[in-house]
Amino acid sequence: MLLHSHEARLVMLLRQCYRSPRCLPARRGERLYTTMRVLGPPPPDLELGSRALDEFNRWSPEHVAILGGGITGLVAAAMAARLNPDSKVTVYESSDRLGGYVHSEVVQSSDGPVVFELGPRSLRPATARGYHGLSMAQNLGLEDNMVFTSKDSPAGSNRFIYYPDKLVRVPSPNDGRLRVFYKLLTDPLFEGVAGALWAESQVPRRPDSLVDESIGGFITRRIGGNKKLVDNIFSAVIHGIFAGDINQLSVRSLMPRLWEAEGRFGSLSMGMVRNKPEGYGPNGISDLHKWGDQVLFGQALGEKARQASIYTFTNGMQTLPDALERVIKESKNANIMVGTSVSGISSSPDGKTILIKTSNNKPAQSYSHVISTLPAHNLCHLINIPALSLIPYTTVMVVNLYYKNPHLVPQPGFGYLIPQSVPFKQNPEFALGVVFDSHATPTRGHYWDGRSADELPTPEEGQRMAELVLARHLKITDKPDQVLATLHKNCIPQYTVGHKERLQS
Known part of the structure; x- marks a missing residue:
């Protein structure tokens, strides 16, 4: 990653993007595939590991259009071109670069080049x-x-939660059972864990009439009503994964294995004992x-x-989309069109193909299949699926800070997350967490929901907010040598309670 042993880099978690997005269902009668997942569940007999692509391959496509040149679109294009060498594949990307939120930039510090990740790290x-x-x-x-x-490294074994005004280390399996139990029983952050574990095995399964609930409501119900644990621990985890509100997000859509475990086995603990992960x-x-x-x-x-x-x-996450771009361009049957947005999708008069209209005012192009990786709030303007417009998105700012002093972080580790229970005076910037990049290798999410563009912070304001968080939480008052703040508007879908039912309807 062009790192130096003497550098110290901190990254404000205004949020880690697309760690665990989900798929939109495809209607079998249509040849428009919508996907928000890079790799699907892994059938052991299929190297590519994607049932959607396996089904897609059986259609014997002639000409495939892929909407969006982010990481998902690039993977789909590379696989489609490889699986079907006799077909043609065209990727449409509205911006002037590929990779979407996977974006690395090299900045020149006084110590030399440093890689900043603007998205997933x-x-x-x-x-x-x-x-x-x-x-x-x-x-x-x-x-x-x-x-x-x-x-076994500090970044692998030391992860923290900020509560209520200090870093609390989360127990690691490497600690040994006695140390883990002692931590869980003595630290205020984990107060009530023992009782919650016992309660979970005793709480009856949900009633049949309950078709969905929030992640927070689900966990609270399963652990006997201990909402303090949900607010202190689980809300921090949800901040780190979805940049979302644990009391709004759908457990059925985002954590289906937990939902299914309760439905099949009556409790999560019994599900862990009797069920094995698919594949x-x-x-x-x-x-x-x-x-x-x-x-x-x-x-x-x-x-x-x-x-x-x-x-x-070595050179950052951008390496992955760059390699995919190279493979696609080297394919004789694939083409990438950057700076070209799709303005319309319709069926041909005979209903046998799909017509794609683009922003360059050229005649509509005909395709046998279309794979869309566009965000729902963009796709809903192109096809008639009203439920897509109901999916909210959250806005995130990622602030990268590079410090020359390698000893600023008080405790080595991966970084820390901030739960919703932290008092406002300890987190007026509404940060989600901080990553210690020099040890491991963003900071605002659902708190900004509903704000207009004028109310969102500028890069300069984001830098000031990040520095204030580090000064308050970690006592870091040094000025960073390099800073890069990036605002990602509407970047992470928020699958709220009832999401699955809304799509099915």
Whole structure:
């Protein structure tokens, strides 16, 4: 990542983008595919790991249009071109760059070049979906550019929650059971955990009439009504994943395995005992490891993945979309059109193809299939699915700060999240969290919902807000050597309670 051993970099979590987005359902009768997920659940017999693309391949497409040149659109284009060498693939991107929110910039500090991430900053390797990401990176020739952060490193084992006015370390599995239990029983942040764990196994399953609820309501109900734990711990986690309000987001849409575990087994604890994650095989995680080693990327890379907490690339996350762009451009059957927005989607008069109208005033182009990776608030203007317009989005600012002094952070680790329960006087900037980039490798989300464009902070205001947060929480008063603040308007979909029912209707 062009890092120096003496550097210290902090990143204000005004939010980590698209860590766990979900798919919009595709109607089988239509050939318009909408996807908001890079890789789907992993059928062990399919290298690409995407059922949607497997189904798409059976359509034998002649000419495919992909709307959006972000990471999802680029992956879809690369796979579609490879799966169907006789078909044509065209990517439409309205901006002048590819990669979407995956965006790295190199800035020149007094110590030399430094990589700033304007969006997502790392990937998780040792999961089913993470294994497919590793496989894709390897197939793109990026194995030598991967930078792994060990689970045993400070960044892998030290993660914090700010509560109520200090950093509290979250127990790690590496601590050992006795130390974990002692921490859970003695620290005020975890007050009531023991009772909540017991209550969860005793609370009856939800009534059949309950078709959805908020993540906060679901967890509160399952742990016997202990809302303090939800506000102190789980709201911080939701800030880190979705930049959203735990009391508004849908548990059925965003955490379906928890919802299904209660429905099938009566409790989450029983679900953990009796259920295994899809695709892991009869021997659970060991089968996942074997599958990765033998089918996807080999034992050497698999071992690195198992020992890693996260990984990125030497020159930043931008490496991934850049590699995908190169592969697409090298394909004889694929084409990328940047600076070209789609202004209309319609059926041809005979109903056999889909017509795409673009902003360049050229005649509409005909396609056998269309894959849309556009945000719902953009797609709803192109196709007649009213429910898409009902999906709210949150705005996030990412502030990167580079300091010459490497010893500013009081405790080494990945960083910290800020729960909703933190008093206003401790977080008047409404930060979501902070990442210690020099140890690990953004800061505002749902708090800005409803604000007009004029009410959102400028980059200069974002820098001041970030520096105030660091001074209050970490006692850092040094002036940063380099700062880059980026506002992402309406960047993360918020699937609120009833989301699935609204789409199905």
